[in-house]
Amino acid sequence: xxxxxxxxxxxxxxxxxxxxxxxxxxxxxxxxxxxxxxxxxxxxxxxxxxxxxxxxxxxxxxxxxxxxxxxxxxxxxxxxxxxxxxxxxxxxx
Numbered sequence: 120x121x122x123x124x125x126x127x128x129x130x131x132x133x134x135x136x137x138x139x140x141x142x143x144x145x146x147x148x149x150x151x152x153x154x155x156x157x158x159x160x161x162x163x164x165x166x167x168x169x170x171x172x173x174x175x176x177x178x179x180x181x182x183x184x185x186x187x188x189x190x191x192x193x194x195x196x197x198x199x200x201x202x203x204x205x206x207x208x209x210x211x212x
Contacts, residue, residue, distance in 0.1 A: 166180050
């Protein structure tokens with residue numbers, strides 16, 4: 120049996136962040152300076168840019184993928200959706 124002492128890092132975004140590190144830091148500093156962490160200017164800009172890039176009229180930023188699924192389902196026939204501990208429960212069935 121071969122035993123290795125090497126570990127694979129769970130997430131290492133260094134290579135992705137490195138080329139745009141200054142831009143990331145500038146954007147984070149702007150949010151901190153404005154103090155609009157929730158529903159602020161950056162979110163409005165993201166929603167507008169994402170909608171335009173997607174070819175639709177509106178974009179909505181949400182907290183998680185679970186929220187995105189629930190929001191989408193609420194606009195369909197699934198009106199009774201419960202969110203509990205990051206799990207979706209459909210009560211329309």
